[in-house]
Amino acid sequence: MDATRDRQDERIERIIGRLLQIGVLTAAVVVLIGGSMLLAQYGSIPANFARFKGEDPVLKSVGSIVRAVMTGDSRAIVQVGLVLLIATPVARVALTMVAFALQRDRVYVVVTAIVLALLLYGLFWGRA
Template identity: 40%
Template structure:
């Protein structure tokens, strides 16, 4: 009985460590992508006259959809690379929830699978609801 409890606790720690590594890797990767995009932007547009920030001008329409972000990233546009890094940062906690869902499913913990599905549904609905994909 004691060995079963210890094995279960050890497996929980392994899942926690893996989730921690996943979050850390996602944040580091997103930061590197944004940093590279920022460097590219500064080298490309750093010598231009400072823009007028008295009136708000939103992001270009081609960088607010997934297709536009991927197109900008793969074509090497600085703003597209930055937007892709932000997208990676947004996707990191979503991937954590998906990983947790699989971990709970492997453990056959139906209650936590159900709760995780609800959390995933809420996050996906709030993140992607209203987007013109």
């Protein structure tokens, strides 16, 4: 029945899986660089995270993070790595949608598009 289609799905997923690993490793390297800078800068000050301080005006959205990185802010560099990391599953869903489109599988293009829309909503407008 769907055996050949399954094998094809699998091949595409394997490529997507590799791309994801590259995404995660890139994110980890950026986080490591930002984290080292952060420790060099603030490593010796006392840590207190017992109380939630609410949102950091610089770090609350994707756009403001990018602007802060331009000024070499270590916290913002860590956040860029973390945004990259959060973006990897989003990229996976987008690529899976392309794969379904190539197979002319309309139902699953729609299903995948719904998931993608929900993810993008969370990432860009999720202030609820």
